[in-house]
Structures are given as structure tokens and as C-alpha cells.
Amino acid sequence: MTTSPSELAERVAGIVGSDRFSYDNGTAKVHVEAARWVEAHEALGAEMPYFSWLSAIDWAADVVVGDPPETEGIEPRYEVLSCLGNVETGDSVVLSTDIAKDDPKIDSLSGVFGGANWHEREAAEMLGIDFVGHPNLSHLYLPDSFEGHPLRKTYPLLSREVKPWPGTVDVEPMPEEEGPSTENPEDTG
Amino acid sequence: MIAVLDNFWALLGLKVLAATGVILTVALVIIFAELKISAHMQSRVGPYFAGGRYGWAQPLADAVKFLQKEDLVPRDADRPVFKMAPMVVLAGTLAVFVIVPFSPDLVVRNLDLGVFYALAAGSIGTVGVLMAGWSSANKYSLMGGLRAAAQLIAYELPLVLAVVGVVIASGTMSMVGIVEAQAEPFFHLGDTAIRLPYVFQGQIVGFAIFMIAMLAELSRTPFDMPIAESELVMGYLTEYSGIRFTMFFLGEYAGIVAMSAIASTLFLGGYYFPGLDSATFGPVVLLAKIGLLAFVMIWFRWTFPRFREDQLQSIAWRWLVPLSLVNIAVTATFKVVF
Amino acid sequence: MTSADRQTLSMHHSEVQVSVELQTPDMTLNLGPQHPSTHGVLRLVARVDGEVIEEVEPVIGYMHRGYEKLAEVRTYSQITALVNRIDWVSGFANEIPFMVATERLMDLEVPERAQYIRLILTEMARISNHLVFLSSFPLELGASTPLMHALRERERVLDLIEGVTGGRFHPNFNRVGGVKPAAGGGSTQKKVIQDLPKGFLDQTREAMRYVRDVCDDMVDLVLGNEIFMERTKGVGIIPADRALAFGVSGPNLRASGVPFDLRKTDDYLPYSTFEFDIATGENGDCFDRYAVRLEEVIQASRIVDQAVDSIPAGELRAKVPRVIKVPRGEIYVRAENPKGEMGYYVVSEGGRGPYRLKIRSASFSNLSVLPWLLKGQLVPDVIAVLGSLDFVLGDVDR
Numbered sequence: 001m002t003t004s005p006s007e008l009a010e011r012v013a014g015i016v017g018s019d020r021f022s023y024d025n026g027t028a029k030v031h032v033e034a035a036r037w038v039e040a041h042e043a044l045g046a047e048m049p050y051f052s053w054l055s056a057i058d059w060a061a062d063v064v065v066g067d068p069p070e071t072e073g074i075e076p077r078y079e080v081l082s083c084l085g086n087v088e089t090g091d092s093v094v095l096s097t098d099i100a101k102d103d104p105k106i107d108s109l110s111g112v113f114g115g116a117n118w119h120e121r122e123a124a125e126m127l128g129i130d131f132v133g134h135p136n137l138s139h140l141y142l143p144d145s146f147e148g149h150p151l152r153k154t155y156p157l158l159s160r161e162v163k164p165w166p167g168t169v170d171v172e173p174m175p176e177e178e179g180p181s182t183e184n185p186e187d188t189g
Numbered sequence: 190m191i192a193v194l195d196n197f198w199a200l201l202g203l204k205v206l207a208a209t210g211v212i213l214t215v216a217l218v219i220i221f222a223e224l225k226i227s228a229h230m231q232s233r234v235g236p237y238f239a240g241g242r243y244g245w246a247q248p249l250a251d252a253v254k255f256l257q258k259e260d261l262v263p264r265d266a267d268r269p270v271f272k273m274a275p276m277v278v279l280a281g282t283l284a285v286f287v288i289v290p291f292s293p294d295l296v297v298r299n300l301d302l303g304v305f306y307a308l309a310a311g312s313i314g315t316v317g318v319l320m321a322g323w324s325s326a327n328k329y330s331l332m333g334g335l336r337a338a339a340q341l342i343a344y345e346l347p348l349v350l351a352v353v354g355v356v357i358a359s360g361t362m363s364m365v366g367i368v369e370a371q372a373e374p375f376f377h378l379g380d381t382a383i384r385l386p387y388v389f390q391g392q393i394v395g396f397a398i399f400m401i402a403m404l405a406e407l408s409r410t411p412f413d414m415p416i417a418e419s420e421l422v423m424g425y426l427t428e429y430s431g432i433r434f435t436m437f438f439l440g441e442y443a444g445i446v447a448m449s450a451i452a453s454t455l456f457l458g459g460y461y462f463p464g465l466d467s468a469t470f471g472p473v474v475l476l477a478k479i480g481l482l483a484f485v486m487i488w489f490r491w492t493f494p495r496f497r498e499d500q501l502q503s504i505a506w507r508w509l510v511p512l513s514l515v516n517i518a519v520t521a522t523f524k525v526v527f
Numbered sequence: 528m529t530s531a532d533r534q535t536l537s538m539h540h541s542e543v544q545v546s547v548e549l550q551t552p553d554m555t556l557n558l559g560p561q562h563p564s565t566h567g568v569l570r571l572v573a574r575v576d577g578e579v580i581e582e583v584e585p586v587i588g589y590m591h592r593g594y595e596k597l598a599e600v601r602t603y604s605q606i607t608a609l610v611n612r613i614d615w616v617s618g619f620a621n622e623i624p625f626m627v628a629t630e631r632l633m634d635l636e637v638p639e640r641a642q643y644i645r646l647i648l649t650e651m652a653r654i655s656n657h658l659v660f661l662s663s664f665p666l667e668l669g670a671s672t673p674l675m676h677a678l679r680e681r682e683r684v685l686d687l688i689e690g691v692t693g694g695r696f697h698p699n700f701n702r703v704g705g706v707k708p709a710a711g712g713g714s715t716q717k718k719v720i721q722d723l724p725k726g727f728l729d730q731t732r733e734a735m736r737y738v739r740d741v742c743d744d745m746v747d748l749v750l751g752n753e754i755f756m757e758r759t760k761g762v763g764i765i766p767a768d769r770a771l772a773f774g775v776s777g778p779n780l781r782a783s784g785v786p787f788d789l790r791k792t793d794d795y796l797p798y799s800t801f802e803f804d805i806a807t808g809e810n811g812d813c814f815d816r817y818a819v820r821l822e823e824v825i826q827a828s829r830i831v832d833q834a835v836d837s838i839p840a841g842e843l844r845a846k847v848p849r850v851i852k853v854p855r856g857e858i859y860v861r862a863e864n865p866k867g868e869m870g871y872y873v874v875s876e877g878g879r880g881p882y883r884l885k886i887r888s889a890s891f892s893n894l895s896v897l898p899w900l901l902k903g904q905l906v907p908d909v910i911a912v913l914g915s916l917d918f919v920l921g922d923v924d925r
Contacts (some may be wrong), residue, residue: 050771111693114899328554332578422562
């Protein structure tokens with residue numbers, strides 16, 4: 001019933017008119033140009049009417065929170081993602097587009113999918129992306145007076161500045177776990 | 190002692206005090222019954238500790254607790270109206286008992302227009318509810334008060350029309366007279382005189398309408414929209430606390446006693462029970478009948494969801510009013526023909 | 528006090544005054560954040576004309592805990608503790624898609640027994656979640672007795688979950704590559720493999736019988752009640768196409784007649800080996816949403832029965848490295864949670880925590896349809912519609 005990720009990604013890429021697609025880890029993902037963002041969704045809407053979610057990623061080489069990316073030379077950009085699905089076949093595909101950091105602007109999907117309204121408000125307040133044509137891009141979660149965009153990688157997590165734990169810091173080893181025996185399969189409990 | 194009783198005002202005061210005491214006691218008993226019955230319907234135990242056995246003192250403990258609470262009045266409230274509203278509700282309910290006969294002689298005042306008086310006095314409470322809703326300076330209270338007013342207007346009519354059948358059948362509006370009429374033999378089976386209350390003398394439809402309208406008048410489930418805690422927080426009661434809340438609460442249960450007493454008298458034979466001496470056993474018989482009706486109301490409350498107001502209105506105007514008119518016509522026809 | 532202040536203070540009087548021409552100005556009714564029927568801290572700002580809603584604006588965010596940001600500074604095993612607090616009524620089910628996403632990125636094969644335990648507990652979480660709904664929805668319509676009856680049987684299910692995981696609401700039981708050895712198996716007894724508690728399988732079968740019994744009660748007491756039908760049939764209808772465009776999922780979508788169940792289409796847990804039906808409604812009204820969830824409880828108990836009968840023996844956890852590092856990659860894994868589609872878009876850059884974690888929660892999308900849905904409804908219907916959507920504010924705000 002469900003199409004395999006590779007076929008699905010290829011087919012969707014054909015529908016939205018793109019040649020950049022991937023299907024790693026079973027997730028079909030198709031890259032479209034930012035200028036054709038709304039157009040691509042309209043084209044795909046007939047086959048995939050189920051709007052699952054929309055969000056964005058802040059790609060940055062230098063981060064103030066979390067582990068820095070291991071990949072060399074990440075191109076700083078915002079990647080906007082949306083996920084559409086077909087409820088009859090169970091297929092689901094992620095559409096993505098890149099927008100520049102100095103002018104994070106993209107057309108709003110709220111005219112195509114009603115559900116995009118809240119998701120775009122969330123992405124706008126969390127990452128500071130301007131969704132052009134959105135009816136009401138006010139804060140969804142945060143107080144109106146809140147400044148900054150918390151999900152940007154430049155936004156520090158204050159509690160982490162004060163106290164490093166819990167988090168990805170190394171704590172001192174438990175008494176029975178002397179030494180870094182990282183690959184010992186007996187010690188998995 | 191006897192000399193004191195000869196004085197009209199002294200006697201009146203005594204009667205009022207006695208009636209109030211009895212009614213509030215009965216109301217407390219019904220509160221307790223509701224706590225226990227609802228608990229058993231829901232696989233709970235209910236009150237358990239207050240008073241030692243079965244938690245019988247729980248309503249008293251609740252009342253004492255409420256009395257200790259601060260009597261809050263919202264800053265924007267219409268103070269005099271806000272403070273008066275619970276008294277109006279309680280007084281209106283207690284006033285009904287003036288005409289309820291507990292035995293042929295045990296009645297505060299046997300008015301010739303008893304039924305008329307009861308229905309009129311019974312409606313005063315809703316004025317109090319509307320006052321509470323309006324004066325609280327709270328939108329939820331206001332909506333609760335308005336709902337109560339709409340409900341009263343809709344259900345007063347079927348309530349009155351349902352009673353008309355009984356009045357036609359008995360030919361009197363005196364409560365004692367109506368009970369006496371039900372004590373008359375309905376027909377004879379051989380030598381045995383069969384005496385039946387009006388509910389079995391063809392007034393079953395009237396009784397059903399009266400019960401439904403009564404639930405609506407008392408704002409009991411399934412007609413508890415004026416309170417509707419899941420929609421209007423607590424409706425017109427939202428801003429009340431302490432002793433004023435207690436008065437509303439007691440008024441609600443005293444109202445159950447009052448309306449049950451009227452229904453028992455009109456439809457179930459009141460203090461009369463075949464084979465029992467009315468003068469001696471009258472109060473017990475009436476209280477038993479009140480208890481029966483109160484149980485039915487408690488049963489409804491813990492079984493049904495509540496209606497929406499538009500559905501409530503449509504029940505009143507599209508079903509109850511036409512039905513009660515038909516009931517009057519049929520009763521009148523039988524009265525004339527037989 | 529300025530005159531403007533005084534005007535604000537007397538607003539409630541002027542707003543309801545009826546002028547000679549019988550113009551009735553609209554009133555702004557603020558439902559929540561503290562209101563009995565908003566399931567926590569949802570706030571609805573409604574413009575009402577009498578009791579008719581003209582416009583409603585949901586205000587959310589009172590429960591926003593910033594999990595997506597927190598996840599960027601946590602390790603994968605620490606995130607389990609975060610995600611089961613998203614929808615706390617079905618905490619266990621929230622962990623599954625995140626764990627599956629991590630395992631797929633790491634290319635781990637989860638032992639079959641662990642998968643079965645996950646499946647049984649997920650279905651139990653579904654039963655407990657739906658029993659809360661089945662009991663609290665009638666309460667919002669004014670019937671309080673179903674609450675006690677359904678919650679009594681839910682307690683059996685919660686006891687079983689607690690017996691296995693040690694937690695009633697926040698199990699934190701999944702580990703990357705499998706499940707934690709059951710409660711009591713702490714670090715001192717590392718070599719002794721602790722499995723499901725003794726008697727768990729039999730007690731589960733018994734509990735499922737009780738659950739089905741209470742479902743029968745609910746059919747008689749609630750679904751067959753005339754007043755309940757009056758209040759719910761034809762109220763709050765969500766047509767299928769609108770539901771899809773708003774991302775409404777789970778029982779709410781199925782009530783609109785769309786037989787979409789991720790347990791059938793996706794393979795995050797071995798559901799394909801069990802027989803169960805997808806419950807669907809026809810009209811997408813409040814009544815259908817209730818009936819669908821009632822049927823889902825029965826189906827879930829069927830799945831649990833089959834899983835308990837056929838649970839294989841074996842390991843509880845795959846061999847995983849001591850320090851869990853996830854290779855570079857992106858993955859989206861979604862699962863059929865009791866409230867709808869719960870998904871995690873995990874972006875790993877090779878660290879011990881994700882570079883970005885997008886949490887797609889069911890209630891957020893289910894709730895976003897509210898402004899459209901509530902227009903023109905009566906205030907009592909607002910409560911009915913809110914209740915029938917079965918949302919949890921933690922799942923909306925994350």
C-alpha cells in the first residue's frame with residue numbers, strides 16, 4: 001500500500017518540479033526553490049491533502065547551545081520544512097526550502113492549508129521567519145512583549161549558562177563504571 | 190400557655206418558627222441523602238467520618254464550615270441587591286410552606302386559593318436568582334441569571350396548566366380540600382371503597398408534566414443550565430461565598446422539599462394514606478411521599494446530562510404546553526360527562 | 528483614576544445595557560485560562576451575542592515549556608524524560624516515535640520482545656487516555672456518574688503500567704534499543720535480567736475484561752442516552768476535507784469518516800501481526816468522536832489480548848554503545864498516539880543530542896481548527912466541542 005520512500009520522493013519531485021530529493025532513513029524529502037514554495041504545495045495538495053506540520057531549522061556553523069555540528073562548512077541558512085501526507089495510501093513527504101539568514105522571508109501557506117496558520121505563527125516567533133501574506137503573525141506561545149527568537153542557534157539557553165546539568169556535559173563516572181568503556185556490550189543495563 | 194396561643198401574632202410567629210425549623214431540617218436530611226445516594230450510584234462511600242456513624246453530620250459540618258467563611262462581595266457588585274438575593278430565594282421557598290397541609294389541622298394557613306398561592310410564591314425564588322446574576326458584576330453570573338429567567342418563564346406555564354387538571358377534578362383550590370377529595374372513594378369494588386390519589390385517577394400526564402416543569406423550576410439536572418458548572422463556572426452562584434452561599438444552597442434543597450410537598454399533595458394524596466389515621470400519621474405519610482419524590486430527583490441528577498437552553502425552550506413550548514392543554518380538555522370533558 | 532480607567536471599570540454595565548432601539552452590543556467573554564472546561568490553561572477570548580459565539584480566538588502558550596529548545600542541549604536518553612511529559616495522559620505513547628527515530632538513525636534492531644512490551648504498554652496508554660475522555664466528556668455535558676465508572680477501570684490499567692515501568696503517568700521506560708528492565712532491576716542487580724513483573728500477563732487479560740465491561744456500561748449509560756444524543760449529534764461537525772487541511776488526526780479525523788490509522792500504514796511497532804479494526808464515524812460530530820473512541824478502547828483491548836497471548840521470549844534491549852552518539856542524518860517518524868499523529872523530526876549532526884528536534888503533536892493541530900469550528904455555536908456547544916476534541920494543553924504547547 002505505502003509507496004517506498006525512493007519512489008515516493010522521485011514522484012513528488014516530479015509533481016512539484018524539482019530535481020533535489022532524498023530518501024535517507026525512510027524519510028522522503030524534496031527540496032524546492034523558495035520562490036516556488038506556495039506553488040509546490042498547491043501542486044501537491046491534490047494528491048497529499050493532509051497537512052501535518054510546518055517548521056524550520058536554523059543551520060549555523062557556530063552555535064551557542066548544544067553540540068556544534070560535526071559537518072564542516074555548513075552553509076548558514078534557514079531551512080523551512082513542511083510535511084504533507086496522503087491518508088489513503090499512508091504516504092508522507094517532507095518538503096523543504098532554504099531561505100537566506102539576512103532576509104528570512106517566505107510566502108505564507110495559510111491560503112493553501114488552513115492548518116498552516118498556527119504552525120507559521122509558531123515558526124515566526126521561534127525562528128523569526130517572516131511569512132508574507134499571513135493574516136495574523138502575532139505571538140502564539142510567548143508573551144507579546146517577548147524579544148528574540150528562542151529556537152535560533154544564537155539564542156542562549158539561560159538555564160544552561162547557570163547550571164550545565166542536565167545536559168550533554170560529562171559528569172563524573174559512577175563508582176562501578178571506572179574508565180570510559182564506551183563499547184562494552186556487557187554494560188548496557 | 191393557651192393564652193399566648195390566642196394571640197394571633199404569637200401563634201403566627203410560633204407557626205413560622207416551627208415550619209422553618211422542620212423544613213430546614215428536612216432539607217438537611219435531603220442534602221445528606223443526596224450525598225450518600227450519589228456516592229453509592231458512583232461506587233463511592235460518600236461522607237464517612239462526621240458524626241461518627243455513616244457521616245450523618247456532614248451537612249451540619251458543611252454548614253458550620255460555610256458560616257466561618259468570609260462573606261465576599263465583589264467590588265463592582267450592586268451591594269444591596271447582591272446581599273438581598275439569597276434571602277429572597279430562601280424566603281420565597283419557605284413561603285410556599287404556608288399552605289402545605291401536614292395533616293387536616295397541621296397547616297399554617299388553609300387558604301381557599303392555596304394552589305394559586307403556592308405557584309405564585311414558588312416563583313419568587315427565581316427573582317432572587319435573577320437579582321444574584323445581575324448584581325454580581327460577573328458575565329458568567331449574568332448569563333446564569335438570564336438563563337434562569339428564561340427557564341422560569343418557559344416552565345411556569347406548563348406547571349400551572351398541569352395543576353389546572355387537578356383543580357378541575359377536585360373542584361377546589363384549597364390544598365386541604367384537594368387532599369380530602371382524593372380521600373373520597375373513587376369507585377366501589379363490591380363493598381370495598383377504592384380510594385386513589387389523582388395520579389391514578391387519570392392525572393398521570395399532569396403529574397409527569399408537573400414533575401418535569403418542577404425540575405426546571407428548581408434548576409435540577411437535566412435542567413441545571415443556570416448553574417452549569419462546566420459552562421458558566423457556577424452560574425449566578427459564582428461570586429457568592431460563606432453564609433450567602435449557604436442560604437442559596439439551603440434554598441435549593443428547601444425548594445426541593447417545597448415542590449415535592451406540593452406535588453405530593455396535588456397528585457399523590459398528600460397526608461392521606463388508606464387505612465392510616467390522617468390526624469396522627471399525616472406528617473409521616475407526607476414526609477414519606479416527599480422523600481420518594483426527592484429520591485427521584487436525586488436519581489435523575491446523577492444519571493442525566495443537561496439540556497441546552499434552546500432544547501429546554503422547545504420542550505416547554507412544543508411539548509409540555511400543548512400536552513397540558515390537552516390534559517385540561519380531557520379532564521374537563523370527563524368531569525362534565527361522568 | 529483617569530476617566531478612561533473609570534470607563535473600563537464600568538464596562539460590564541455598559542456592555543449589556545439595552546438601548547431603546549434594542550441594540551444589543553456584543554460582549555467579550557473570557558473563557559479561561561482558569562475555567563472548569565478548558566482542560567488546564569487554554570484561554571478562549573470569545574465575542575458573544577447573547578449566548579451565540581460570533582468569533583473566538585484561542586490563546587495558548589500558558590503551558591509552553593520549550594521542549595524543542597531543551598532537546599538541543601539534552602542527550603538522547605535524557606530526552607525520553609522530556610517527551611513523556613508532552614501529553615501526560617498517555618505518557619508512554621509519546622516516547623515511542625522518538626525512540627524509533629533514534630534507533631532508525633542508529634540502524635539498531637530492537638528485540639522482538641521489547642517491541643511487544645512497547646506495543647502492549649502503548650495500547651494500555653491508549654486505553655487509559657480514552658477512558659479519561661469517555662468519562663470526562665459526559666461530565667462536561669453535566670453527567671457526572673460515568674466519570675467514576677470509567678476511572679475505576681482506568682486505575683487497573685494504570686496499576687499495570689506502574690507495575691512494569693514504575694510510573695503511572697511518566698513511565699520514562701524506553702531506552703534506545705529496547706526497554707528498561709522492569710522496576711526493581713536497578714544498577715545493583717545489573718546482571719539479573721528483570722523482565723515483566725510476575726503475573727503481569729494474567730492480570731492484563733483480567734483488566735482487559737473489566738475494560739470491555741465498562742465500555743458496555745458506557746454504551747448503555749451514555750451513548751444510548753437521549754439527552755446525550757440531543758446534545759452531541761450534529762454539533763461541531765468537522766468535514767473531512769477541512770480536517771485534512773488543518774492536520775486534524777487520530778480519532779477526530781476518523782470520526783469524520785477518514786479511515787486513517789498510522790498503526791495500519793506505518794511500521795513503527797509490529798501492529799501488522801494483530802487483527803483489529805479501524806473505528807470510523809460518519810458525520811464528524813461530537814457524538815461520532817465519542818463513539819469512535821469508545822470503539823477504539825475495545826479494539827485496543829483486543830490488540831493487548833493478542834499481544835499478551837503471543838509475546839515472544841528473548842532480549843529486552845539491543846546491544847548499544849555506552850555513550851549514545853547518533854550518526855548524521857534526518858528522519859521523520861510518526862506514530863498513532865491516542866490523540867492523533869505524534870511525530871518527531873530529528874536532525875542529528877553526529878552529537879550526543881539532536882541538532883534540531885521538531886515535535887509534531889496531535890492536540891496542536893486538532894485545536895487549530897477551533898476558531899473556524901466555534902463560529903456561530905452556542906456557549907454550551909463550545910464546551911461540548913472543546914471536550915470532544917480531547918486535547919491536553921501540554922500536547923498543544925509543548
